[in-house]
Amino acid sequence: MIVYLYTMRTRDEEKKEALFKATIKLVNEIGFVSSSVSKIAKEAGVSPATLYVYYENKEDLLVSTYKEIKMMMSRAILDDFDDNLPIRDILRNVWFSMFDWISNNLEYYQFMEQFANSPYSTLVDHQALEQYFVKVINVLERGKREKIIKDVDWHLLGAFMYHPISGLANPNHRKGFELKEDDIETAFTMAWDAIKL
Amino acid sequence: MIVYLYTMRTRDEEKKEALFKATIKLVNEIGFVSSSVSKIAKEAGVSPATLYVYYENKEDLLVSTYKEIKMMMSRAILDDFDDNLPIRDILRNVWFSMFDWISNNLEYYQFMEQFANSPYSTLVDHQALEQYFVKVINVLERGKREKIIKDVDWHLLGAFMYHPISGLANPNHRKGFELKEDDIETAFTMAWDAIKL
Amino acid sequence: MIVYLYTMRTRDEEKKEALFKATIKLVNEIGFVSSSVSKIAKEAGVSPATLYVYYENKEDLLVSTYKEIKMMMSRAILDDFDDNLPIRDILRNVWFSMFDWISNNLEYYQFMEQFANSPYSTLVDHQALEQYFVKVINVLERGKREKIIKDVDWHLLGAFMYHPISGLANPNHRKGFELKEDDIETAFTMAWDAIKL
Amino acid sequence: MIVYLYTMRTRDEEKKEALFKATIKLVNEIGFVSSSVSKIAKEAGVSPATLYVYYENKEDLLVSTYKEIKMMMSRAILDDFDDNLPIRDILRNVWFSMFDWISNNLEYYQFMEQFANSPYSTLVDHQALEQYFVKVINVLERGKREKIIKDVDWHLLGAFMYHPISGLANPNHRKGFELKEDDIETAFTMAWDAIKL
DNA sequence: GATGAATGAGTGTTCATTCAT
DNA sequence: CATGAATGAACACTCATTCAT
Incomplete structure (x- = not known):
């Protein structure tokens, strides 16, 4: 019997940080209304799809960011x-x-x-x-x-x-x-x- | 085809008033982000196109409403x-x-x-x-x-x-x-x- | 007092027909799974947004088409x-x-x-x-x-x-x-x- | 890092079996259109990437499953x-x-x-x-x-x-x-x- | 072999605005 | 003046697949 314990690619704390900062920056610059998921992802230098690895959805992104700051x-x-x-x-x-x-x-x-x-x-x-x-x-x-x-x-x-x-x-x-x-x-x-x- | 039936002096003001109130109501109920032009027009009981008769664009609608209240x-x-x-x-x-x-x-x-x-x-x-x-x-x-x-x-x-x-x-x-x-x-x-x- | 009775642009029966036929054609050619709203709209020669003038959503499009045929x-x-x-x-x-x-x-x-x-x-x-x-x-x-x-x-x-x-x-x-x-x-x-x- | 602990001969077949059953279950429950690769993998309890170890692609997964049943x-x-x-x-x-x-x-x-x-x-x-x-x-x-x-x-x-x-x-x-x-x-x-x- | 991270390309849908009447 | 139709561009989000480990 073989059991494999692999290391796989792991969540990148840098990317989460980048998303956190991009969210704050964009919301401050262009406001809540215009801050779209794709703009935030672009600002953070990741694909919009990647954002969904770190956050459940847009709401989660914004709420989590707020809580973190608080x-x-x-x-x-x-x-x-x-x-x-x-x-x-x-x-x-x-x-x-x-x-x-x-x-x-x-x-x-x-x-x-x-x-x-x-x-x-x-x-x-x-x-x-x-x-x-x-x-x-x-x-x-x-x-x-x-x-x-x-x-x-x-x-x-x-x-x-x-x-x-x-x-x-x-x-x-x-x-x-x-x-x-x-x-x-x-x-x-x-x-x-x-x-x- | 246009047919003029009656003269009704206050018609314009009525529609503008309706848009003013609809804007405030919707923004309070569903927030700035979700308040779209067509939803506001619907709430006011007019066509989205009519809104553009009274206001230059969405920005003008919101800013004018704010100024009016102020x-x-x-x-x-x-x-x-x-x-x-x-x-x-x-x-x-x-x-x-x-x-x-x-x-x-x-x-x-x-x-x-x-x-x-x-x-x-x-x-x-x-x-x-x-x-x-x-x-x-x-x-x-x-x-x-x-x-x-x-x-x-x-x-x-x-x-x-x-x-x-x-x-x-x-x-x-x-x-x-x-x-x-x-x-x-x-x-x-x-x-x-x-x-x- | 004036009451205006206008004629406005009316729903185009040709467009609805085109959407009906495009839906059937695409579903037959590439199957249900691959028949996206935008492909159907393109096949019908209209914008995807226009499709939503004639049908509530994709489900409505497919169900209505089916009922019509039936x-x-x-x-x-x-x-x-x-x-x-x-x-x-x-x-x-x-x-x-x-x-x-x-x-x-x-x-x-x-x-x-x-x-x-x-x-x-x-x-x-x-x-x-x-x-x-x-x-x-x-x-x-x-x-x-x-x-x-x-x-x-x-x-x-x-x-x-x-x-x-x-x-x-x-x-x-x-x-x-x-x-x-x-x-x-x-x-x-x-x-x-x-x-x- | 890979660590070999035991030998377990049937491991592969177990995962393939799980994917086979998950595919059938999901397709029956939510239909062909909504049955995505990642949902099937999740249902089978494996990573989406693992699915590609056993099947070439989604088409292969579905066709092989069908043939097997037949x-x-x-x-x-x-x-x-x-x-x-x-x-x-x-x-x-x-x-x-x-x-x-x-x-x-x-x-x-x-x-x-x-x-x-x-x-x-x-x-x-x-x-x-x-x-x-x-x-x-x-x-x-x-x-x-x-x-x-x-x-x-x-x-x-x-x-x-x-x-x-x-x-x-x-x-x-x-x-x-x-x-x-x-x-x-x-x-x-x-x-x-x-x-x- | 096995994995979660990562993503370009797509999904269905709504947007603010203009058009034709 | 007033309208519903029309739309390109954008929206939030998911896809099948590959990557790095």
Whole structure:
């Protein structure tokens, strides 16, 4: 009896990476609507058929790309997270981590924003992805109990802690205004003024 | 063969109105990517060819629709604008006008958000559309001179006056949280805390 | 008020006919498996997109073509159907009508056979199409009551009245054998011998 | 890298058998058109590439499968063939052997029918395969000489000896009618009535 | 012999737009 | 002005087959 154990051609991590980057690049350049499978494949330097070796279909490609980016950002923020600091410092750290990550990964961030506003976004369980999100909510709740933070629903608190960021960090939204380190500090002070008691 | 039977002055406007509404409805229901010209025409009850009587092409249809909505919201806000009030009251009026208009025109608002995050948005000269925007900036500048408002770039002030709204007003973004009149008041207080000196 | 009654470009019966014939020709020449929409459209001299003006999709094209042919054959047979003749004469008329129609419409007949043996055939309600079929069954039942025809299930009778035809009429099935008028008469005698008491 | 661990003599035949059965199963379930090489390989539990070790290409796979089945049926019929019996008994034996084999190998039979009506069938030299066929023709010729069977071309005789079978044996063609042992006997009597002098 | 990766060529279908009436 | 017909170009995706290991 013979049993053959062969090595066969294996999945090429470089190709998957190329597809990941091509997807982000194209969506940023020509938008979600025009980013077709064949254009993405061409940009990545592979055949459209090859794309289907790595992803189930177009939806899978886009959703997986989004999730991957979201994870990257989440990890970056959680790295700096220290529960033992005073509440203001924790939130300040998150604030700066986000600005930091966004300015260093602008392409990724812009893809995320486009994705979040496309109908594809309904296919993703957002909460599940955003572990750091839960941690921040917990901190806010603690702040409320300690009479440091306004006693209002966390949706309100979040609206002032997160939404201004997208307006400020994305260069598309603030044409003609260069955001400097000082401005980020100032912005955080404003956010803190909004939510603190 | 053409047969003229009656004169009906408003016929054109009726069709254009139907196309306007069909565009918004479809984009909200099936998203930008899937909203094709023929589907929109069908929804409006006209032939695809007729659409090209009223709009140059698909781009024109979408951009015009967006501009029209933007104008409507701008007009609604300007109606309540009274330069003679104290600064806080002016901004509070704007704040409530926006929430008011959005909750009464949710479909239009959601279309706007989708549009603003699509590549089509680059085709629109935003500033030109938003007259009320300039008026608010002027008020903010006045507030800075009168030492009522923090002396920071208006981009920062705007980020806290406008961006939280989109997070709060759009039901898609705040699942499981019902926004009441009181919350809007609270939210404005928070925005004011953020920007006031 | 004006109401416009326009004449617009109308559906072109010639194009539908061309698609009908192209479908049959291609399926006969290269088979069901290889007959793609674009090949059929090319054969008919229209754009693949035009095909979708006349048919909902490929399935509709094939099924409609099959039904149309079936109807044609059914009409041809019913034209000669005379309930007042002796049973043997009625069946003989049907027998000859079928051979007649098949030899004059070989292409159509071969398409039907291919279709009937493809999985598409499950999509058609056969009985509904074949009015002449019911009429023949009724005649057979009468023959049984009148002790002219063997008292067996009509499936058995039908198997000897219909199935030999497909073997004899289709030149593909009888290579090297030319079927003459006399042979058809002989064949009917054999069929009659099979079913008569 | 290749590692030889055991010797297993039947390995090849196992895979070929799996492909043979997978082909038949899939073609019966989803039809000729949709049965792709990779689906068949998956069903057989091997890689698409492996299929090409055993068969030259898809055509070879299908044609070989058909020939194999045809041989099986032919062998089954020839097993019962006894030239020394009276003509009617010989033909009756063939008739029952066929019904027997078909009802015990319905899957195989249905594949055969689909294949015979596909354009692939032109690639097979039918006569060569059907040794039993020649034997039956010889018997028929003897019957003609002995004035037991009608003196007509064997194509006609065959049409009544074989074609009714496909209509009766295939459950797809006789919905709502259950074929019993008695019916097969009756059917043979009818066939015999058709061809006997 | 055996494999999953890889692909050019194709699939059925829809697109935005123009044509003919 | 208004229309359904018409279409080249594109769409997402699958095909039979070969490649590299």
